[in-house]
Amino acid sequence: RPPLKHYSPPQGQREGALHRFMRRWYEQYDRVKDRLALTWCVCTNLKVLFSIVYFIFSVVGLAKNWFFFTLHLSDLILTYSDLLRKILKHILTKYVILLQTLMFWLLILFWYAVIGFLYFRDDYIDGTDENCENIFRCFMFHSDFGIRNDQGVGDLLNGDSKAWDSDTFSSRFVFDISYFVIIILLVINVISGIIIDAFGEMRDKQQENAEKLATRCFISGLESVNFKRGTKGFLFHTQHDQNPMHYVFYITYLYKKDPEDFNGQEQHVFTSIKEGTVDFFPIGAAMSLDGGENDE
Secondary structure: OOOHHHHOOOOOOOOOHHHHHHHHHHHHHHHHHHHHHHHHHHHOOHHHHHHHHHHHHHHHHHHOOHHHHHHHHHHHHHHHOHHHHHHHHHHHOOHHHHHHHHHHHHHHHHHHHHHHHHHOHHHHEEOOEEOOOOHHHHHHHHHHHHHHOOOOOHHHOOOHHHOOOOOOHHHHHHHHHHHHHHHHHHHHHHHHHHHHHHHHHHHHHHHHHHHHHHHEOOOOOOEHHHHOOOOOOHHHHHHHHOOHHHHHHHHHHHHHOOHHHOOHHHHHHHHHHHHOOOOOOOOOOOHHHHOOOOOO
16 A cells, blocks of 8 residues: 555645545554554464363363363373473374375265175164165265274175076175275275375485584585584584574663664664674685784
8 A cells, every 4th residue: 555654744834634544544554454464363272272272171170061071181291291292292293194094085985985885785774774875874884984994894894696506696796705805905095105204205305404413514504524624613612602592682682772872783683683684794705714813
């Protein structure tokens, strides 16, 4: 939108009705925008969302059933176990692939439920229980018993259509074998592989980060091999010359200092921080490698 000053009256003239209306409208617009931005930040904050969920479950637990209080035990895990938080975080990074795989898995189960309902409905009868009386019941039977059974859905059906002299022997054979291979062997192992792959990426990332911290300077990014000759060593460099905590203390000092008292260097660093740049960091440089002659 155009700046508010575009609607200011000329110097020496009184504010007209149009300017007064636009000024009030923009003031109201700014207030609403700030409130919406604050609401969005609150609603997208995970800690706030967890707190809201905990509060809702507390109310429901008091009003309905104490079972809802069990959710609060998860706070002990998420708060005090850093390892479990990392595991949960890396699993959630694969949520899109997991959801797509799950949807594909349910689609295949529905296909088999339709085939079973159309061609092998009588085989689902177990005494007085008609497990495939309709499509929904047949789908639930496949989703529940068919998945929990290690041999697939074939072992749960009666064997009349699997007799050698049966007309449906070949089709029932293909139905049972394909269900076992696709549902039990392939799709379940694919989901397990996605979760295991998330753990593998977590382990590789941790090893990579640990190796970088051990062999690279956090501030300049220089490798430890650069400090083997002509310097006091890589450890001395990271603990004294370019200690990350020194930079933290300096930035904290700038935030507590009155900006009107900044000198040129402090003003440059503070402005870079506000702009989100790291120009003041000695990236790729170290005074110890220059023999202490470079003052930049």
